[in-house]
Amino acid sequence: MKDIIAGLDKNFENRVRLGIMSALMVNESLDFNTLKELLGVTDGNLASHLKALEKHLLVSVSKQFVGRKPNTTYSATQKGKEAFTRHLAALEKLLGKE
């Protein structure tokens, strides 16, 4: 039981962060507005969760200009993908126990 709990990542306990990582697992990269649309959260809320994921090196950020508009895209890092896979496996195991 202890091993399983250890597999769960604190970073993914929050629904918004879980959503961000799920979307980034199946898309190479997504921009801020697309993520906002998908998750249905406010700018500030999304930005703070992305910051946190970025700080833990689970998500990488790249900024480019599309014409004159800055466009920020996010993608999951290798570390992020591994952590998410572990988290998902732990969740599934937790369910399979009973």
Add this chain to the structure above:
Amino acid sequence: MKNEQTSLEDIKAIRQMMEESSKFLSLSGLSGVAAGLFALLGAAVAHFFILDQGGNLYNEFMISLKGANTSFVRIGLFIDALAVLILAVTSAWYLSWRHARKNGNRFWTHTARKMAWNMFFVLAIGGMFSFILAWQENIRLVASTMLIFYGMALLMTSRYTQRDIKYLGYTEIGLGLLAGIFLNYGLLFWSLGFGVFHIIYGVAMYFKYER
């Protein structure tokens, strides 16, 4: 600590997000039906008005035209095909948009763009090649070419929408290959692929996902 309920909800949320963020699920089955009906209408116009009321076998008719003045047939078929394409795409667009609105989903999402772009890319190549065939006075292979390219476009697109669409893709490719062998029945295979099977598939999808 995590309990079972929240773990289950988490997994559900993950699945839903993965699907929503990578697939365009607003494609309505009814758009297949509409496209099929327009295709059958277009095929009827081609058969009765452009190709001499079907009095001639398709392939022999095409061969007999070779070298003679083929511009009526070529321009007629082109306008006919263009009209079918515009009507089919417009109705598919409208019906899917309506379907998305009914379910409270956004329509023009990034997955919709991805899907539309993939579809357009393969179809544009197919369209150009059909043009080249017509230009080389090889109209008889156009029906086969259109079916094969459309089938491949569907296979490409199936990654971004309901997976079932790939079976329609295989069907179109199969019919396209047959149309290449039995040249006399080119228009018939075309009507089957773009008309009849669109309708069958559309109805099946409608009952599977929209009822």
